[in-house]
Amino acid sequence: MLFRRFYSIRWRLKDSCPVPKYDTGCTYCTPDIPDDLPIDHETNLNKTAAIPTKHLFVFSKTPISEIPSKAELVPNSVSNEIIKYKKLYHTTTQRVTISNIYLNNQKSILDSFDPHEDNQLVMLYPDMKIIKFNIQHLDQFVQRYLYSKDEVEVYNPFAKTKKSNETPSSVIKVDPSNFEESQIEKDLILTCGHTKRDLRCGLMAPLIVNELEKTLKDSIQDYYIGEISHIGGHAYAGNLLYYPKLCKSEKDFIWYGRVSPERIQGIVESTVKNKLIIKDLFRGDIELYK
DSSP states (O other): OOOOOSSSSOOEEESSOOOOSSOOSSTTOOOOOOTTSOOOOSSOOTTOSOOOSEEEEEEOSSOGGGSOSSGGGSTTSHHHHGGGGHHHHOBTTBOEEEEEEEETTHHHHHHHTOOOTTEEEEEEETTTEEEEEEGGGHHHHIIIIIOOOOOOOOOOTTSOOOOOOSOOGGGOOOOGGGOEEEEOOSEEEEEEOOTTTOHHHHHHHHHHHHHHHHHTGGGGGGEEEEEEOOOSOGGGOSOEEEEOTTOOSGGGOEEEOSOOGGGHHHHIIIIIITOEEETTTBOSOGGGGO
16 A cells, blocks of 8 residues: 655755865855854754745846845835735645745746746746746736635634735636746755845855856756745855755755855755755754654
């Protein structure tokens, strides 16, 4: 009798990150971190991240280093407009994180989808879809891809009725023709480069991306590599996210902290190629993988 595994990839555990095998030219480079923004090298990273059950990556029109500190306050952006529908997707049974990303080959990716100025391109995990749609249909997008029915609350006759300006799910009618879908067929590797949110990640990100490109140069076409907006834990910079193309659930979302260029070769060899979670870098719950 076959049993469904709790998580899709057979992840194994590794205590620490292997040392580099060679110097790419900047493997041992370190950014000049200001004294008043030290990196925390002491805290146990286990369970320091609120890893979501769904992660929506929005292709940013500007580099991550140029995004304001609070990306969700940028007018007419997905991050801003989607807030009004939060009650439909962020529930007691589902945690959704919405992030902006800027990939190294972003222009060619966008050109391949021929997006109109008003169209938005996003990646949705673990659904493993690239979706193009007009931002005016954002309510339909939420209903179609993110909606989650909350658990029924126990009736409390003494509780005050809460007023809400949010759109109820029942009034949103979805036209599937408003959405174009493609399957995600590459691994995704991102590092936080949100300079205007925290300088530590902003300084570390270019070095990490550069080392990733050099380490993966012989198979670079198999990966999406780039920067992501704020994901929390700037004190543990650099922060690196690895989402393999075989993602089936949030258990396949690998979040690392204290990543420097010196650790990239070890991460690629251990985690990307051999699906080994490096325990002393992992910001998720290590107990779920034992």
